[in-house]
Amino acid sequence: MTRYKVNAEELTAALAELPGWEVKDGKLHKTYKFGSFAQAIGWMVSIAIHADKMDHHPEWANVYNRIRVDLVTHDLGNAISSWDIELAKKMDALAA
Numbered sequence: 001m002t003r004y005k006v007n008a009e010e011l012t013a014a015l016a017e018l019p020g021w022e023v024k025d026g027k028l029h030k031t032y033k034f035g036s037f038a039q040a041i042g043w044m045v046s047i048a049i050h051a052d053k054m055d056h057h058p059e060w061a062n063v064y065n066r067i068r069v070d071l072v073t074h075d076l077g078n079a080i081s082s083w084d085i086e087l088a089k090k091m092d093a094l095a096a
């Protein structure tokens with residue numbers, strides 16, 4: 001699977017398909033709110049397994065039922081890459 005830095009056009013197109021996501025401090029950012037702490041942690045565990053298989057790891061923080069997520073690719077000089085977009089899509093799919 002190829003991993004590449006997305007250009008401005010690709011980023012705009014991706015954001016149009018990623019409700020709630022925005023670029024914040026150069027990273028792909030979203031805050032999720034779940035129905036409970038248990039649901040939030042369950043989602044994190046599912047995503048953690050997927051992220052580790054991808055070898056692409058999120059920056060995230062949990063407070064009760066909220067999870068703040070920042071996605072960026074360290075190996076590409078902290079750029080937003082195709083893998084950040086792919087992981088964001090997976091996060092939305094599993095949160096639905």
Ligand code: H2B
Nearest residue numbers: 055056057058072073074075076
């Ligand atoms: N996660 C993220 N978000 N960006 C990376 O560049 C990255 C990663 N690189 N997880 C991986 C691990 C790399 O360090 C290992 C050696 O494959």
